[in-house]
Amino acid sequence: MPSVLPIISDSQAENITKTEELAYELPIEEVMTENVVCLSPDTIIREALDIFRKIRISGAPVTDQGKLVGILSIEDLIRSLREGRIDLKVSDYMTKNIYVIKTYDPVIEALKVFAKSGVGRLPVLNREGKLAGILTKGDITNGLLKALQQEYHAEEIIRYRASHLFEDIQSERTSLILRYNIKKGDFTHGGSASGHIKRALLRLGATPQLARRCGIAVYEAEMNLIIHSNNGGTLRVEIEPHEITMAAYDDGPGIEDVDKALKPGYSTATEEVREMGFGAGMGLVNIKRCVNEMKLFSSKEAGTQLYMVMYLQDEDKTNKPSARKR
Amino acid sequence: MNIKTILKVSEGKLLTTGVNLETEVKGAFAGDLMSDVLASIQPEAVLLTGLCNPQVVRTALIADVKAIVFVRGKNPADETIALALEENLPIISSPLGLYKLSGQLMLAGLPSLEKTMNHSFDEE
8 A cells, every 4th residue: 555655654653554454444434525515517617716726625526416427626627727718617627537436445445546546536425326525645644643543542541441440449358350261272372361461451550560570470371271271271360459369270180299390391291382382391480480479279189279469569659550549 | 773674684574564664672582482481581672483373472472572583484374473463563584593593683783682590490
């Protein structure tokens, strides 16, 4: 889409993926200009010239009883001026072979037509084939920027609301619990729950460092469930103003020797798992390093329960979960 | 060092779109074991790896990695690329080996972002 790239500045460049996504999602009707000034084929060119000058436009669709019959652009006007025939009708100079676009088409379709045709504006037709608006490249840029800004604000608002959660609710003890079911052997989705948890913590106002440490710990725990459990397991994260407790539990097979399992480099993972980059015997060691408190219980009968606790007292006081007024 | 320079030094090919080539990384980390990555990578690094599954991207997201280079001409699985696109994480495929690429990047001035480990893990 070469036609959209040059109008995005460097500072917005990191949003290009988002822009591309929007170009495929955003329908034309959300970016086009409505209430278009239309000319009639019988309008005298001199009058059209006055209209263009008065309302500062450089082109207009020509309609005959609501039906689009052509488009008159500034180029057409110049042609008539040059030929000294501005007393003729619009229908004599308008462009009749015109490209059109539909209200429900995504923006990307319009970009393709702009690139292919070289025209400056496209009339937009609704489902009934009637003229609904007009679209220029400028409309697209404005529309995309507006949509980008809205998405940005949406995330800001989510974050703001989430980070005030603990202040808004009065109770003796408030906590927020997140639960994720983890499937045995589901390597494809391995880590996605942890990704969600990290994002949730950030939205709740955690510092990037805290979110990262919790993310690493819970990711290792998630991979352990995928690799080692009999039937998968559950991740449960409880967020309180003073601490975050992350738990991973399954119903078996249980860890044979808990002390050994806590030794760096000790692993019971299969060759297959190791080939995928896991089973280095560092998981529990990593977890222990990341969190303030780690507890591991395991038995053949009850399976394994791993608790990882992060204290929030030492965190920056502006940081939300810990910033609740008591 | 920015993504543009990494592409040049690694003789690599960018596999994702919409990348801001000016994005800066603070250093590099090389490894194939994701637990090692999680254990000792510092934020805002480029991750050099021979491992191609989607876990690399997930690991990168958790560990605040800024970009990934797949070495030895490896092309990651479609799911890996799809996930990277979704999360807006630049990924590069380089024909160089892990050792050579690490050396080249170091020579070009990119420091290591791998924490040096003590032999004993007991102190923490």
